[in-house]
Amino acid sequence: MKLVYLTLLVLATSLQAGDFRAAASQVEITPKNGTPLAGYYHARAVAGMLDPLYAKTIIMEQDGVHAALVVLDVAYTTQALVDAARAAVQKQCGIEGDHVMISATHTHTGPTLPRLNLMDKLTQADSPPGVAYMQSLPDLIAKSVNEAKAKLAPVTPAFAIGDGKGISFNRRVLKEGTTQALWQPKTFDPATMRPAGPVDPEIGVLVFNSNAAASKPVASLLNFAMHPTSVGAGTKVSADFPGVFTKLINERHGPDMVSVFANGCCGNINPNDYFTGTRRNHLQIGALLADATDAAWPNLKPLKTFAPRIASTRVMLNRRSYSEAEIAKAKDIATRMVTKNLGTVTMAEAVCILETISKQNEPLSVEVQAIAFSDDAAIVALPGEIFVELGLALKKQSPFKHTMIAELANGSIGYIPDSRAYPQGNYEVVSARCAQGSGELLVKAVLKLLKELTKK
Numbered sequence: 422m423k424l425v426y427l428t429l430l431v432l433a434t435s436l437q438a439g440d441f442r443a444a445a446s447q448v449e450i451t452p453k454n455g456t457p458l459a460g461y462y463h464a465r466a467v468a469g470m471l472d473p474l475y476a477k478t479i480i481m482e483q484d485g486v487h488a489a490l491v492v493l494d495v496a497y498t499t500q501a502l503v504d505a506a507r508a509a510v511q512k513q514c515g516i517e518g519d520h521v522m523i524s525a526t527h528t529h530t531g532p533t534l535p536r537l538n539l540m541d542k543l544t545q546a547d548s549p550p551g552v553a554y555m556q557s558l559p560d561l562i563a564k565s566v567n568e569a570k571a572k573l574a575p576v577t578p579a580f581a582i583g584d585g586k587g588i589s590f591n592r593r594v595l596k597e598g599t600t601q602a603l604w605q606p607k608t609f610d611p612a613t614m615r616p617a618g619p620v621d622p623e624i625g626v627l628v629f630n631s632n633a634a635a636s637k638p639v640a641s642l643l644n645f646a647m648h649p650t651s652v653g654a655g656t657k658v659s660a661d662f663p664g665v666f667t668k669l670i671n672e673r674h675g676p677d678m679v680s681v682f683a684n685g686c687c688g689n690i691n692p693n694d695y696f697t698g699t700r701r702n703h704l705q706i707g708a709l710l711a712d713a714t715d716a717a718w719p720n721l722k723p724l725k726t727f728a729p730r731i732a733s734t735r736v737m738l739n740r741r742s743y744s745e746a747e748i749a750k751a752k753d754i755a756t757r758m759v760t761k762n763l764g765t766v767t768m769a770e771a772v773c774i775l776e777t778i779s780k781q782n783e784p785l786s787v788e789v790q791a792i793a794f795s796d797d798a799a800i801v802a803l804p805g806e807i808f809v810e811l812g813l814a815l816k817k818q819s820p821f822k823h824t825m826i827a828e829l830a831n832g833s834i835g836y837i838p839d840s841r842a843y844p845q846g847n848y849e850v851v852s853a854r855c856a857q858g859s860g861e862l863l864v865k866a867v868l869k870l871l872k873e874l875t876k877k
C-alpha cells in the first residue's frame with residue numbers, strides 16, 4: 422500500500438510542470454578601432470565610440486526546454502555567423518543550436534560582416550580586421566547565453582503594446598500620376614505626394630518580472646520596426662536609438678534588468694519625417710520610444726505560460742532574373758564603383774545583379790523560426806529586411822494574441838519587399854535578391870509554424 426502511494430506521489434510530482442524561468446545578460450562586442458563599419462556603400466573604419474555595442478540574450482526555460490533570443494548591435498546577421506554561434510552555444514552552454522534565435526538591431530554605425538559578395542570589397546568587410554571581428558563573435562554570443570543561463574529564475578512575463586505613432590515613417594513615396602516610388606525624398610508636396618505604404622506604430626513590450634522580488638523586472642524585450650540610421654555618417658561606433666531606448670528603460674524600470682531591442686519589419690521604414698522634413702537624432706528617438714513604452718507600462722498584463730515551443734523550417738526562394746543588357750551594365754558599374762561613388766541605388770542594383778548571376782545555381786534557401794511560450798505570445802525570426810506590409814499581415818493573421826517579429830534573424834538575404842512594391846522599383850526593390858512573391862511565401866511559412874506551436 423505504502424509503495425503504491427509513493428509511486429503515485431512520484432508520478433504526480435513528475436507530471437507537474439516546473440517553474441517558467443527566464444534571465445537576460447549582455448556582453449560587450451564593441452569593435453576595435455580599424456574594424457570596418459557597415460551601413461553604407463563605401464569603406465569606413467571604426468575610430469572611437471559614442472556608446473558600446475552588445476550581444477544581448479534573453480533565455481526562457483521550463484522543464485529543461487530552453488529558448489535563447491540573442492540580439493546583436495550589428496547591421497545584419499550572416500548564415501556563417503549564425504551557424505558558428507549556434508555551434509558555440511550548443512557546445513559551451515548545452516542549449517540546442519536550433520533553440521537559439523540570433524538577430525541584429527541593424528545599427529548603421531556598427532561593424533560590417535563578410536557577406537561573400539561585392540559589398541565586401543566596397544566596405545572592406547573581408548579585410549583582416551573585418552574577418553577577425555566576425556570570428557570573435559561566436560564565443561562572445563556563447564558567453565552572453567551562458568551568463569543568462571546561470572541567472573535563470575522563476576518569472577512571470579507580462580505584455581503590453583506601446584503607441585509609437587509619429588515616430589517612424591515610410592521612406593517610399595508615390596507621386597500623383599507616376600507608378601515608380603520615390604525613395605527618401607528631400608522635399609514632400611502633400612498636394613501631389615503620399616507615402617507608398619503604412620508604418621507599424623506598435624511597440625511590443627514584453628517584460629519578465631521576478632516571482633521572488635515583488636514583481637521586479639529582470640529583463641525586457643522591446644520590439645519596434647524602424648531603421649537605426651539616426652547616427653549615420655561618421656566613424657564612431659554606436660548602437661543608435663536601440664542603445665538609448667534600452668538604457669532608458671533599464672534606468673526607469675529596473676537598473677538591474679537587461680533590456681533587449683529586436684527590430685521589426687522595417688525594410689521600408691525610417692526615423693526621418695519626409696513629410697515635414699524633420700530629422701531627429703538617436704538620443705531624441707530613443708527617448709520618444711522610452712516615453713511611449715512608459716505610457717504602456719501600467720497596461721502590462723501577465724501571461725499564462727507553458728514550456729517554450731520552438732519550430733523552424735527552411736524556405737526555398739526564387740532568385741531574380743536579368744536580361745543580358747542589365748548584366749552587362751552591372752558589370753560596367755562594378756568596375757567603376759570601387760573607386761567612385763556612383764550613387765546608392767545604382768551601386769546596390771549592380772551588387773545584387775552580379776551576386777545573383779554568380780550564385781545562379783545555388784538555391785536561395787532561408788530559415789524562418791518561431792518561439793512560443795504562452796497562448797498569448799510568440800516571437801518570430803525572419804531572414805532579411807522585411808517590408809512593413811508583410812509584418813503587419815503576419816501579426817494580423819497570427820494565431821497568437823501578440824506576435825513579436827525579429828528581422829535580420831538567423832541570416833539575411835537583404836531586402837524582402839512585398840509583392841505590391843516590386844513594380845514600383847527603387848532602392849529596396851532593385852537590391853532585393855529574392856523574386857517577387859518571396860515575402861508572402863515567408864509569411865505563409867511562419868503562419869504554418871505558429872499554427873503548429875498552438876498545439877502541444
Ligand SMILES: [Zn+2]
Pocket residue numbers: 527648688806
Ligand atoms: Zn536597411
